[in-house]
Amino acid sequence: MPYAQVGPDVRLFYTDDGDAMSAPPLLLVHGWGTDSHQWSWHIDALAERHRVIAVDLRGHGYSSVPETGNTPRAMAADLDALLGRLGIPQVVAVGHSMGGQVVSILAVEHPERVRALVTLDPGYGMSAEIAAGFPRMIAGLRGERPHEAAEGIDEWCTNAATPALIRRWHKRRLYGMPPHVLAEAFEAMFVTGDAIGVRPASDDYLARRRCPVLSIWADQGRAQWESGLLKDPASAVLCWEGASHRLHEERPEDFVTAVEGWLHRL
Template sequence: MPYAEVGADVRLFYTDDHGTGAGDGPPLLLVHGWGTDSHQWSWHIDALAARHRVIAVDLRGHGYSSVPETGNTPRMMAEDLHALLGHLDLPQVVAVGHSMGGQVVSILAVEHPERVRALVTLDPGYGMTDRIAGGFPQMIAALRGPHAHAAAEQIDEWCTNAATPAVIRRWHKRRLHGMPPHVLVQAFEAMFTAPGAIGVRPVSDDYLARRRCPVLSIWADPGRAAWEAGLLKDPESKVVCWEGSSHRLHEERPAEFVQVLEGWLGRLDRL
């Protein structure tokens, strides 16, 4: 499997899949969430590769990619992706991100708009209200403590519900416990409380309003879905809510996710 040198201390692992019918759809860049890796897309790659070139990447600090001591933040991750696309000679992609990956691809779209034809964000890690954000300092303190993986597992409990199969719960728990603790805390803090974080309102509103490309956003929470709908600029943007799903919605409903994505991309292609 390929690796790409994207900086002095960062080497990214990625897969590059081309199905037999690939080429008639735009290339896709799949970006995982906090504390996981590109295996998160194993439920989707085969179906998507039937029409697309599919790049699935392990972000810095995650999976098989390099683990720098510092800089494990969504902004640096977005810069890594910009460098990866240059390495692959891919001028433009549809960038798909789950959770923290939704932040990363949104930053990529704002800071390097020429790289992103369209965005797809899945229960993204932004738009948190003050009520939710009030608990973040305590979570960050626990991630800095001697039992970081137990703290991460407690945070992850918010990501599942009765709709989540046990195999998905177990899969994510195992990956969290394999994560370097300093990456977990650096990434979480950079998403929500550090200077420049875009995860909490109203900073989320101001930054995300700068996205000019079409956005497909799929949420589990109808309130946050309605909130994001008010920020989208391109008329082809679309917000979908799968109420009753958990934060792992695209893993719980992989075939439906692929169907919604392909239908939306098909409409963009006809424009």
């Protein structure tokens, strides 16, 4: 499988499937504490019509694990470098959870790279009430039992709709993660000065996205909130009520159908 050197201390693992002539390709970006295996439910179906690149972000999966710099902004810069190495001028960037932040940063900071965005229950738009609990979570991630703390955070990501297989899959991924990456990435999503995960920072930054956006949420309130930030008239927001944060893994066929239909309309 391919690797690409995107910086002095960062080599990214990625897979490249499907029709190499299709343009623009799909770039699939996983969430916090997991890796590109998260897209195993979807790659074959998407690759029937698209070139599909699925990448492990820095600190995750088979990619390099830097001692510092495991942040969404650095991850977005890595993706820009990866696309440059692959000679790909533009993609449809698809991101789940933290990956939704990463691809949104890519679209804002490198708009020429992103033809369109698909974000899946993205890791932004958190209220101040929810954010009040983040310092305690980060302390747990930096404490003596970081993986137990991460598992506690992950419980928020599931509900009765989540099959046991998916719960087990994510738990095993979390326990294989370097603890400093879990803490640094979570903190950079929501707490540091340039974090975009909490309102109103989310509003100000995401309003800078100019490309079409398809956003799929499990929460109606946050879905309605994001609909007011989208600039391109081809953008769309969906809410799959009853689904959990793992909505695209729980409903892979619905995810592929929604993305294919929206891209066809584009």
